[in-house]
Amino acid sequence: MNIFPGNVLIIDDQFDLVYKSEEPTDPLQLIQWNNFKKVKNLIDNQCLCYSTISNTTDIELIISKIKQYCNIRLLILDLDLDESGDVEDGDIAMVKTIIKEAIDSFGYFILAINSSYDEKWDEIKNELIDEFRVKGDNESIRKISFLNIFSISLSKNLPDIEVEILNILSNKFSNELVTQFEVYVNQAKDAVLNSFIEFDSNTWEEIYLNLKDDLDSKEHINLTINGLFFGLLRQYMVNSNYSTPDIDHPKKIEDIHKQVDPILRKEIIQGFNYLHNKNNYLDKHPIWTGNLYYDNLASFDSKYLLVITPECDIAQSKSNGVTIVQGFEFDVPSGYDPASYKADQPVPFSVEVAGKNGKNEWKPIVEIENFYNKQGYYILYHSSLNEKHVILDFRNVKRITNLEKLKLDLLLRVNEPIITDINDRFSTLFNRKGIPRLSPKKYLRNL
Incomplete structure (x- = not known):
């Protein structure tokens, strides 16, 4: 079973290097090339769909693209977006804007900072946390928790980047539970849609006519159709098995109640x-x-x-x-x-x-x-x-x-x-x- 529930978005102006078959001769490009090969290997082995944004010169264009994506569960983001050889103020501003928009657009996801200047991430993250802390509302508090728990910083020199990314999937029970549910929903959608598509008949048209005879409005019909399809999805999720938290010891149960x-x-x-x-x-x-x-x-x-x-x-x-x-x-x-x-x-x-x-x-x-x-x-x-x-x-x-x-x-x-x-x-x-x-x-x- 695929353990990853959604799609991957990579924002890095150098990622196109991965498509070169020969090793680059430039030492810095070679580091990038090896790193991207590992990332793509992870994506291929986990059968994930991915998109890339390699043109990082226009922040408005990047934001407009982010708003068009859905079901992104892993965002791999570089810090040096203009490849100047350093993470400058312009890069930092773009990274902050991208992360804020991603949080608003994608819901829950893993943020993997993948950069040769990964040591800069703590500084950027703390600045973001300070900005959210000023607002102080519940949504800002949740964003702070996201940055602390579901963001990781990885160096492009890291030999086992694939393992580091996958580990975060299971380091928190809530994340593991939600990702498992989404995987099961995706599998159920494939099964139910495959079973109920027709080709040379008008069964669904007849169903709609029957509903129209009994129901007064299109809204009521829509509610009924939604209920029908949700019922079909539930049938294909009956055997879903989820991980269980470590709650066998009474002391752990007591701790759980204290930390709700x-x-x-x-x-x-x-x-x-x-x-x-x-x-x-x-x-x-x-x-x-x-x-x-x-x-x-x-x-x-x-x-x-x-x-x-x-x-x-x-x-x-x-x-x-x-x-x-x-x-x-x-x-x-x-x-x-x-x-x-x-x-x-x-x-x-x-x-x-x-x-x-x-x-x-x-x-x-x-x-x-x-x-x-x-x-x-x-x-x-x-x-x-x-x-x-x-x-x-x-x-x-x-x-x-x-x-x-x-x-x-x-x-x-x-x-x-x-x-x-x-x-x-x-x-x-x-x-x-x-x-x-x-x-x-x-x-x-x-x-």
Whole structure:
């Protein structure tokens, strides 16, 4: 199996030397030639696709090309881009610009600095880190981590450059896990597309017509087709086997819990549970099951509205309006201490709803969490306007016939299987049958 999931981009004004069959007589060119041969050998042995940018005189041209590439997972970058024999201010400025654009364009990748002046990299990297640190936002912090962990500096005199590049694939569990997943996705795409392309028939046209008969809009059809193809991909990924982290020893498990990145953990939860309405992307689509809206004008207990009407009813316009479950933001502050609230002092709404304990005291945070995890409520983690938790109240339900006309902010769409779990719990609450108890609570013990 190919262990590398994407493509390679090489930015080096001398890389064309690799295509010369005879060794150069110039000593400096010979160093370059040997280095490039090793790099190309790595690419060929790993069956990788690669592109090169050897014209490095125009930074705007380089940036425009970078924006056109996708699925780049290894960027091999020289530092002396004008081959002047030194890394000058102009080179440094170009290298910084290239790296910043690559981070924004490629997502995750390995940055391999491949230069005869590799000792200059630490200076350039530290300057970049200082620039990101000034901004101080979460994205800048992640870029700093990328530079520290997923960038390596290699001399063109290095005898085993191939090994150094491949080692970084497996020196961090997250990188190994993500790259393995992407490899499996690529393999699944080859298999599924090969199996479902037709030549002399109109099966897919018929499928589309069938969907068009049942669904009201092109957006609904597109969602259904996406779901179909994702389902096909999942079939070809059932047997995917991933590496496992070293977590056999209790001490290692304890260390893992201590070193969790809360920002990344939140993003993983959000990515699995929701499709966020970034750049108002979802506003272009019709109302759909799982849409979570925010109503600034509503009372605190009803500011969040979740559509739970089944997709088929929405798509086929069977319903006169949509059913909404309303909720509120979990507003218990960090460091909450119930003893700090005096008798006449108002408490956060989430505390008030959870109520007091048997001692007539406001409940501690553990009991509040248990209260909202019971029947009648559902917690949508990190889903509020401020990325706090939203508490859905299954008893706070209404039907709205003109939701699209209301001035509401669409925050996100709850993904499967979470939305199905919400609907199942909602149905269980209102379809259950209460049975009167005729026997004492300890009756079993008296047999």
